[in-house]
Amino acid sequence: MDIQTIKERIAVVESKREYLLSLLEQPNLGTLRVDVNQALEEMDDLLDEFRRTFPQTGSN
Template sequence: MDSTTIKEKVKAIASKREMLVKLSEKPDLGNLKLDVTQALDELDELIEELHLTFPETAKN
């Protein structure tokens, strides 16, 4: 897999972050809240790794 494909795939996944944030704010999630929170944490780590690996993807 080339770097362009990796960047595009990570950006596509990152574009769904806001949906996870909204989902995490729902009061009726119960035990799923932990899973949503973990998904957000892992997504943030993935985005950070992308910016470290490909600095040109970081927004200033």
């Protein structure tokens, strides 16, 4: 897999983060709030690892 493909896939992942944040604003989320928080934490870890691995490329 080349770096451009990885960057494109990371951009897709980043775009989903906003959706997860909007879910946290829903008052009827109930116990799913824990899962959404976990997904956000793991996504942030993935994005941080990508930036550490490819510091010169950023996210785009």
